[in-house]
Amino acid sequence: MTNEHEVDNEQAIQADVAWVDVIHKMDEAYADLVRSQVELESKNVELEEAQRYFDSVQSSMNDVLIVCDNHGKIDGVNRALSEFTDEDSPSLLGTPVEELIxxxxxPLLPLLKQVDSKHIERDVDVVLHGSFGDxxxxxxxxxxxxxxGxxxxxxxxxxxxxELQRAYKELNEAHAELQLAQQRLVQSEKMASLGRLVAGVAHELNNPISFVYGNMxxxxxxxxxxxxxxxxxxxxxxxxxxxxxRSQMRLDxxxxxxxxxxxxxxxGAVRVKEIVDDLRQFSSTQASAKAAFDIVHVIRTAAHWIxxxxxxxxxxxxQLPPKLDAWGHAGQIHQVVVNLVQNAFDAMADSEIRSLILSAEPCHQGVLVTLKDSGPGISETDAPNLFEPFFTTKPVGKGTGLxxxxxxxxxxxxHGELSIINHEQGGALARLWLPGPGEDDA
Structure with a gap:
């Protein structure tokens, strides 16, 4: 009897242990179920947010969007297409795209079948059959x-x-306005150069004319x-x-x-004539005016006026020779030298020492003109942009950057070369090379 009772107790204990294991397994399964449910709900929220984001992007598009399968059946459209066709998106699903476009x-369908990852048709002209016409x-x-994949x-x-035509029209109008603004700024710079030239001429004419006036x-x-x-x-x-x-009037x-x-x-009259001749030469804009000219005279005149x-x-x-001939348009080169000298003066405005070295010499079948100032030089950030239109380091209203x-x-x-670099001894160095007489300028 004792053995039978011990066997029964052992079986009961094993049954209790098995039941506890079952409960633990159920708890683990329930925990996994809860965790899966939480993850599923989180994924659903992310999916809903992605769907809302996708729907908002689609609805905000002004362009027509059509998504179709390989057989040309419509899988999705956006609001813009619905407005053109006056039908909601669900009613358009499954419709052959050839009925709309x-x-x-x-034939449209063979054309769409040609579209693959390596071959994309762009800007194909089609006709959309909308509710208010094609x-x-x-x-x-x-x-x-x-x-x-x-x-x-x-x-x-x-x-x-x-809409494309309207966009192109607006773009062309904006481009035309930009060109007009650019022309006005270029004209402003030309007028500024003309102002400097006129001021220089006025100073030059003042002395001989005053002398002639007094003598007369x-x-x-x-x-x-x-x-x-x-x-x-x-x-x-x-x-x-x-x-x-005769004695009283001091006639003798x-x-x-x-x-x-x-x-x-x-x-004095000859000097006035020379100044007027220079002005006429410098103001000429005809291409035929290109000829041999004395670059030394141009440098001295430009510097004198500044x-x-x-x-x-x-x-x-x-550091100039008595005479050195270059080939080109004397008036235009005079404008260049005036701009370079003026820039050198502007750069030295706040310098304690203001010195400018102007030199010219023959170089490589042409002439080389250099201007070295004692200004602060050119910063690394400004150097690449010196010749860019509208770029200027001057305060607003002090320069156009042209x-x-x-x-x-x-x-x-x-067909010359122009560069501005920092000099190893400080300041900026402008180098201007021009072809000499007899060089082909075409």
Whole structure:
């Protein structure tokens, strides 16, 4: 009996252990179920958010979107297509795409089958059969690929041609306005250069004209005295009266001064003529005006005019030969040199030492002009942009940023070279090379 009782107890214990194991397994299964449920709900939330994001992107598109399978059946559309067809998205699902779109002169379905990952048709002109009439579209076609990398359909994105034309028109208008603004700025820079030139000419003309003006006043007084004297002679005045009149009016001195007054007046008139000739040469814009010209004369004239207008003094050193001929348009090169000298002056405005070295010499069948200033030099960030249009380091309202750009274009048209670098001893160094006389400028 005792053995039977012990066996029963052992079986009961084993049954209890088995039941506890079952409960543990059930708890683990329930925990896994709860965890899976939480993950599933989280994935559903992410999926819903992705769906809402996708729907919002689709609904905000103004372009027509059509998604179809390999057989041309519509799998999805966006709001823009629904508005054109006046049908909601569910009613369009499964509709053959050929019922909505046709490609003039070419069957649409074979054309869509040609679209694969290596061959994408772009900007295909089709016609959308909308509820309010046919609408021409410019369509972009691309393949729709599944997670295995296989093509399962085609995605078509199209924009009404009318909208494209309107966009092109707006783009052209904006481009025209930009060109007009650029032309105005270029004209502004030209007017600024003209202003500097006129100011220089005014200073240059002032001295000889003032000299001529003063001489003519003196000659006018002498003329009146001589007229009075000769009137007295013609009226029969006595020798003594004429001698007294001649002494009182100091006619002997006036007669001696006549030669110097005439020579000085002629010298002033010649100087005025030379200045006017320079102005006519520098202001000429005809391509035929290209010829051999003295670059030394251009450098000295340009520097002289900038000095006349400068509000501070600059120590200028000329390392120039008596004469050196270059080939090109003297007026345009004068504008370039004026811009380079003006930039050098502007760079030295805040410098304690202001010095500028101007040199010219023959170089490689042409002439090399260099300008070295004692300014702060060029920063690394500004160096690559020096010749870019509208780039300037000057404060707003102090420069258009077109001077160096225009100068670079002029030198390029002359088949020359223009560069500005930092000098190893400090300051900036501008180098201008031009072909010499006899070089082919075509």
């Amino acid at each position: 046709s490609c003039p002169g070419v 609408v021409p579209l410019s369509v972009n076609c691309s393949p729709r690929i599944n997670h295995r 296989r093509k399962v359909g085609v995605v078509l994105v199209g924009r009404p041609v009318g 006043h003196v000659l006018q007084r002498y003329t009146n005295k001589l007229r009075t004297y000769f009137d007295a002679v013609s009226e029969g005045a006595t020798r003594e009266d004429l001698r007294d009149m 001195k006036a007669i001696k001064d006549l030669d110097s007054l005439v020579e000085g007046t002629m010298e 000095v006349k207008e400068s509000k501070f003094s600059v120590d200028i050193t000329y 001077g160096l750009s225009i100068s670079y274009g002029i030198i390029a048209e002359h």
